Amino acid sequence: MSASVHALADRHPGIAGVEVANITKSFGPDDARVTVLNGVSLTIRKGEFVSLIGPSGCGKSTLLKVVAGLSSADGGTVTINGKSVKEAARRKAIGLVPQSPALLPWRTILDNVSLPIRINPEANAGRTLRDPREILTSFGLGKAMDRYPAQLSGGMQQRAAIARAFVFDPDILLMDEPFSALDEMNRDQQRMGLLDFWQSNQKSVLFVTHSVPEAIMLSDRIVLMAAHPGRVAEIIDVDLPRPRNEAMYASDAFRDLEGYVRSALRKVMEVAHV
Template identity: 75%
Template sequence: METAQPHAGVYIEDVSKSFGPEGARTLVLNHVSLSIKMGEFVSVIGPSGCGKSTLLKTVAGLIEADSGTVKVDGMTVKAATKNKMIGLVPQSPALLPWRTVLDNVRLPMTVNPKANANRNLRDPREILESFGLGAALDKYPGQLSGGMQQRVAIARAFVFDPSVLLMDEPFSALDEMNRDAQRLGLLDFWQSNRKAVMFVTHSVPEAIMLSDRIVVMGAHPGHIAEIIDVPLPRPRTIDVYATDEFRDLEGRVRETLREVMGQKSA
């Protein structure tokens, strides 16, 4: 079994990915390099078709890069997924409607229990309570709001206490008030469980509120156009939205997005 190496967190070097039949392939990711340190929250934002989700799925092991290197805590993606070091939260909560909230979060623990025997498993009840879902343990997904369902999906990703958390627009289906509540809930939990987070979003305020850095991607083909630091102090509360610093950052990110959307090619 591979052991962890110095590259803690996520390490992406010179990754390219194409789709389509031979002779008519479309380049989706073009020599992308990025690192996310342990305890760092990084959002990836950009126009539709810039490869944000493809990059995340490459780190998750759902897609294999054509070339380049991806490491998670110094391990190959294959080794990291085998060792349950990656927690994935998709756009849809993907909860089983016939299982209770508690049983949905327990589900990953019941798959191949022999292989899980020596893993560092977290108590599902404790995780759910930390997400404010202690009163919903015995409820079914259909009895929960969309925001609560997404919180259950996030809680499920923490069962194996992963080193890296990958989140693909998890709040995109929620209205703005619910999104705000879920962002703040995620921040509270993350600030006490500092994982390396890669968070794909289309929302500029969301990226600023959550992140240490924002990766702005351009399209045709997908590439990193700019990486913007977010020096806002932590812990963050809803009051940060009203600060001059937040508004300045929002202006800068939006201007960068306008620039990349005006580009015809890399």
């Protein structure tokens, strides 16, 4: 176990933010069903950043949808702070950031981020809600909140989508390759922005990515998945100190870990193609 995970366990002894236990999921007709997830189990502690990485078709996004309550599992259970996914969703304890920002083009950035609060206000009674203006400012969008999505770059739009997920101060943030559509320079900028924000908020995060450097820079642990069927091949501790910044990329420890993760990823991909 990494030093960072030890610290998290010390702060929250015996408490898991998310427990995924023996999840199975398949698609297709009975005579031709394809198993996408096969006995997947993992834990995300409160305040822990966990990334899912693996070859295409290993079920990363499917698992994220099961945890979000957008897809039902055939078997197994998911609990969030000891509650069912349905109950956690009702309490708006789950924040979801999809691959596409999904911003309404006819609404300003502030209106887009405020929209979850305005929908069904009675259900929000008694909830801790965060000020959309404050969140946008913390994400570096204070001067852009009155603009429309088309007036912002792709990276700024994605940042707004992440800010929107924080309005309800969720217990768990689920992120499905949120930077995949960005060029490498913009992607790295948004990645570091997310890292800075997370390091000051310490939310539990489950993050899907295809980028090994991204997974290492952001995570406390990396869950390496194998395909056909989708399953956990290895869970890798990221023993790098926090807080982290761009200088970490050049460190020997980062390069050594990147080499290890890439080697492990090659192995699961070779098995998938045998």
